Amino acid sequence: MSDxxxxxxxxxxxxxxxxxxxxxxxxxxxxxxxxxxxAIVGSSGVGKSTLLRVLMGLxxxxxxxxxxxxxxxxxxxxxxxxxxxxxxPWRRVxxxxxxxxxxxxxxxxxxxxxALQALARVGLREHGGRWPHQLxxxxxxxxxxxxxxxxxxxxxxxxEPFSALDAPTREGLQDExxxxxxxQGVTVLFVTxxxxxxxxxxxxxxxxxxxxxxxxxxxxxxxxxxRRRGDPRLQVLAEKxxxxxxxxxxxxxxxxx
Amino acid sequence: xxxxxxxxxxLGAGGLAAFLAVWQVAPSVGLxxxxxxxxxxxxxxxxxxxxxxxxWLEAVGLSLGHYLLGLLCGGTAGVALxxxxxxxxxxxxxxxxxxxxxxxxxxxxxVPFAILWFGVEQSAAVFIIAIGVFWIVFFASQGAIRGxxxxxxxxxxAFGFTGAFAxxxxxxxxxxxxxxxxxxxxxxxxxxxxxxAAELFGVAGLxxxxxQASSLLATDIVVVYMLTIAALYGAxxxxxxxxxxxxxxxxx
Numbered sequence: 001m002s003d004x005x006x007x008x009x010x011x012x013x014x015x016x017x018x019x020x021x022x023x024x025x026x027x028x029x030x031x032x033x034x035x036x037x038x039a040i041v042g043s044s045g046v047g048k049s050t051l052l053r054v055l056m057g058l059x060x061x062x063x064x065x066x067x068x069x070x071x072x073x074x075x076x077x078x079x080x081x082x083x084x085x086x087x088x089p090w091r092r093v094x095x096x097x098x099x100x101x102x103x104x105x106x107x108x109x110x111x112x113x114x115a116l117q118a119l120a121r122v123g124l125r126e127h128g129g130r131w132p133h134q135l136x137x138x139x140x141x142x143x144x145x146x147x148x149x150x151x152x153x154x155x156x157x158x159x160e161p162f163s164a165l166d167a168p169t170r171e172g173l174q175d176e177x178x179x180x181x182x183x184q185g186v187t188v189l190f191v192t193x194x195x196x197x198x199x200x201x202x203x204x205x206x207x208x209x210x211x212x213x214x215x216x217x218x219x220x221x222x223x224x225x226x227r228r229r230g231d232p233r234l235q236v237l238a239e240k241x242x243x244x245x246x247x248x249x250x251x252x253x254x255x256x257x
Numbered sequence: 258x259x260x261x262x263x264x265x266x267x268l269g270a271g272g273l274a275a276f277l278a279v280w281q282v283a284p285s286v287g288l289x290x291x292x293x294x295x296x297x298x299x300x301x302x303x304x305x306x307x308x309x310x311x312x313w314l315e316a317v318g319l320s321l322g323h324y325l326l327g328l329l330c331g332g333t334a335g336v337a338l339x340x341x342x343x344x345x346x347x348x349x350x351x352x353x354x355x356x357x358x359x360x361x362x363x364x365x366x367x368v369p370f371a372i373l374w375f376g377v378e379q380s381a382a383v384f385i386i387a388i389g390v391f392w393i394v395f396f397a398s399q400g401a402i403r404g405x406x407x408x409x410x411x412x413x414x415a416f417g418f419t420g421a422f423a424x425x426x427x428x429x430x431x432x433x434x435x436x437x438x439x440x441x442x443x444x445x446x447x448x449x450x451x452x453x454a455a456e457l458f459g460v461a462g463l464x465x466x467x468x469q470a471s472s473l474l475a476t477d478i479v480v481v482y483m484l485t486i487a488a489l490y491g492a493x494x495x496x497x498x499x500x501x502x503x504x505x506x507x508x509x
Contacts, residue, residue, distance in 0.1 A: 080415045090431045100416040
């Protein structure tokens with residue numbers, strides 16, 4: 001695909017432990033078109049998070065090639081939202097959001113303006129002066145999202161960002177991510193183990209399964225937006241992905257959370 | 258547990274009053290000689306005399322100078338080397354045996370060298386105080402840096418702060434600050450103990466004045482300086498806790 005922002009060829013991921021090499025993921029080929037909302041599902045230990053870490057340059061791949069093609073004007077290629085918010089507790093909310101901007105050559109006022117804009121986008125503009133510990137779990141995750149958006153990434157990587165939140169908070173944030181994706185034209189790679197969440201959010205869902213992990217299915221979600229939770233068409237697609245993964249699911253763990 | 262909010266104060270004051278009463282009565286009824294144990298009621302007069310002849314202010318000024326300089330030198334070196342060895346395993350390993358050799362040597366054991374190197378001068382006292390402070394702050398800083406949450410360091414990496422110095426400034430130092438401050442606070446007390454020891458061999462200050470007084474059996478003057486040290490330490494510690502509270506205001 002020529003307009004792919006991410007191209008992955010024959011990628012293998014693993015880690016060393018006690019002198020032996022553990023492979024978690026192999027033979028991964030993946031092209032992510034610019035502007036796509038791609039969800040990656042699979043049970044824990046299949047290498048989903050490791051894949052995001054490799055894309056962020058936080059860990060090296062065992063083999064294969066990863067290419068990210070930012071457009072020339074990009075300030076920053078990729079930003080990552082972790083599963084836990086990982087805010088810096090000694091910074092107030094605004095300073096946490098502005099964290100990634102401190103590498104750029106901006107004045108303090110510019111940084112503050114952009115941080116407040118990003119905070120407004122996640123609906124927390126009036127919380128800028130608080131400490132992270134004064135926020136709820138959902139608010140903390142919103143701040144983490146604002147911190148990632150603040151650097152204007154072309155590629156937004158999200159690593160099970162809502163898995164620790166209660167259902168109403170999670171659903172609110174899911175809709176917010178879709179809105180931001182639509183408004184900003186950012187490419188999203190969303191890792192989750194919740195297949196219903198993946199199907200509701202994404203243009204395409206890639207299911208990783210096996211040990212070591214491989215792509216079991218790649219399914220376009222051709223349901224128009226805005227989507228409705230519990231749409232039967234989404235349920236049918238989710239069932240299909242669950243069947244594709246059922247060999248592992250039956251032997252290892254329950255998919256429902 | 259006392260429920261009244263004033264109870265801690267009343268109990269504390271009561272305990273202190275009882276202590277002073279026993280102290281006052283014991284020499285008064287001849288239980289101990291008042292040369293061996295001065296009565297608390299004699300202390301204010303001794304204090305006033307020391308202040309009047311100018312010795313108190315001079316001794317306090319000199320000792321405070323040794324104390325602050327020693328704290329500054331030992332603290333700076335301890336924080337710097339502690340952070341460096343906390344960040345680099347190689348550096349830590351190359352220091353490991355040096356640390357094992359030097360660590361158990363008490364500050365007082367350095368007195369002969371302090372005199373040889375610096376003479377019976379202020380700098381000799383500063384050196385001995387700095388050694389005691391150094392080890393406490395060194396180990397606290399090393400431990401605090403090594404204990405920084407790896408996940409927070411990863412946040413620095415994820416947002417492009419990949420150099421060691423950028424990581425230190427943006428994440429590791431603020432994350433380690435609470436631990437480093439605990440070390441500095443411990444050193445604040447340790448340094449006063451070193452002050453007295455460092456001045457025993459003739460450098461002018463509180464310790465020297467106490468040695469002079471005790472050789473003249475002027476035990477009331479010794480007590481005046483003991484209480485002076487307690488008061489100075491109390492003031493320093495209160496000030497430190499205030500600054501610490503400001504620096505760590507983000508904590509719940």
